[in-house]
Amino acid sequence: MYAAYLRKSRADMEFEKASGIDTLKRHRDLIKQNAEYRNILIEEWYEEVVSGENIEARPEVQKLLRKVELGLIEGVFVVDIDRLARGDTADQARIAKAFAYSSTLIITPNKIYDPNNEADEEFFEFGLFMSRREYKIINRRLNRGRVSSVNEGKFVGSTCPYGYTKEKLKGQKGFKLIILEEEAKITKIIFDLASKNIGSSNIANHLNKIGSKPRKADVWVSATIRDIIANPVYYGMIKWNYRKTEKKMINGIVYKSRPKHKEYILIQGLHEPIVTKEQWELANSHSKNNIGKSVKKDLAMQNPLSGLVKCEYCGRTMQRRNYRSGHIDGLICPLPHCKNIGSHLYLVEDAIIKSLKSILNEYKQMIIDFEKEENINNSINNTTIEIIQKEIEKTDSQLNKTYELLEQGVYDNETFIKRSNYLKNKLKDLNGKIDEYNLDNMENNVEKIKNTIPKLKYIINNYSIDLSPKERNELLKDTINKVIYKKTVKGKGHEKEFSLKIDIKI
């Protein structure tokens, strides 16, 4: 999750007094632009109304820091690093350490400060008081402490796995996991279905249907199900360092990657298992839930857009085309001589994710608008429906009339067919319109859109080029029915000029 932090400096306040310009609004716009440019969705805004000199006098920074320290935030947008760094040395130390230990990025319009990167001089300049050596030693100590706790079967993570909560151990340091009955029930269902070789997408659908919700999101998606199935915690083990999250920057965009570390610790935990080892292994033995286990399978799917993109001209599924080594993969229509022009595959992939972001914003707006205008809509719609209903009655009687006219010999066969077909189509259209204006239907649609929003958020936050093409494909297919693609201009400088129509699964 990304956050933004805003605070007026003394200079800002003087400027504001002199010019009457709202500096916070200006900063907000700057940050929004920056986030948009980097393709990042800011979920939380912290705006300091007062301008205190130290942390104690800045309630918003306190709230933010607590979340940073818990490792809940991936990056914080600010207009300038001094918005965070100001204060006395003790304040600076707390802030720098919080960011360093949780590997939280500080993102300004000019630069991304990455505490993970030891070569990032400026980050350490920002934390002057803390030498690099000191940071390294503390960090190592921190990790060593964690590893030895794991060796004793204690739980050291910050977020408990689904199905568990944690409890402080009596008479000693550390925590152990405790079963959460409600969630454990669902976990059992997941393993039960997976053991029967039911795929993670279907499991997710099933859980959504029975009204279950995961802890943080509103709907289950296949990736979450897969993570649960693959986690050995459920048969009583504790693992550490298994897939440590690392952050990378590619073209100025931050990608979170979870490389599969070969070295990890897996030992008997102090907690009660939810499934037996046999059940766990059976659930994990089915390939449907086990992406990445078989190298061959992974190689087989190299197109993250596989089966998703259709040609607007001929309706065929667009295919990945790989050229001689060193060339970028293309996406083309398989029909020879189809006039649709292909693209670089990654450009289409990028554009899809970007479109999902704007669809998400549209959906949010639709819901706001709907709720605002519900009453107005109600009366307008009722009047509209009445008008359409009258039109339907009229068309109906016209249609009846055609039969009479045919019997009376006024219409010949051809005229009759033409006229009655026209009227039948008109009736169909009118009935369709009634559905559109029917408030119940509208409410239904809004409800469906509401349910789609968490799915969209999930894919936007989790989609990353570090996932395998197959994993990306599954993420996309969780949310998208199909994408219709069209490109009419060829050549250099027109690479991004194609149109996409995205059909969201609602």
Ligand SMILES: [Zn+2]
């Ligand atoms: Zn085509």
